[in-house]
Amino acid sequence: MNTAARSSDTARKSTLFCPDCSHASPVDGDWLHRAGESETRYVCPECDAVVVSRPERVPPSRPPGTLSASLALAAGAWRATVRAWGSACRRLRPLRR
Numbered sequence: 001m002n003t004a005a006r007s008s009d010t011a012r013k014s015t016l017f018c019p020d021c022s023h024a025s026p027v028d029g030d031w032l033h034r035a036g037e038s039e040t041r042y043v044c045p046e047c048d049a050v051v052v053s054r055p056e057r058v059p060p061s062r063p064p065g066t067l068s069a070s071l072a073l074a075a076g077a078w079r080a081t082v083r084a085w086g087s088a089c090r091r092l093r094p095l096r097r
Contacts, residue, residue: 016051018044 032043
């Protein structure tokens with residue numbers, strides 16, 4: 001069997017199907033895009049049904065820091081944790097006379 005003929009008969013992996021009217025098209029095909037506050041809806045161009053809703057990608061509020069800044073932050077958190085556990089252990093240790 002010819003693989004070229006077989007691939008043209010089957011849908012691509014990225015094909016969306018309308019559940020109401022069975023319209024089919026690739027994700028980047030003729031679907032209407034309606035943006036909301038937190039999502040983008042892919043709408044069927046034939047029957048106006050919502051096929052899929054995808055969350056908006058929100059850019060990070062600040063650019064990621066450097067490795068050294070991340071390590072400094074982790075080291076500070078580790079030191080604070082060690083101090084807190086040390087303080088808790090000293091309070092829980094029975095008093096010696």
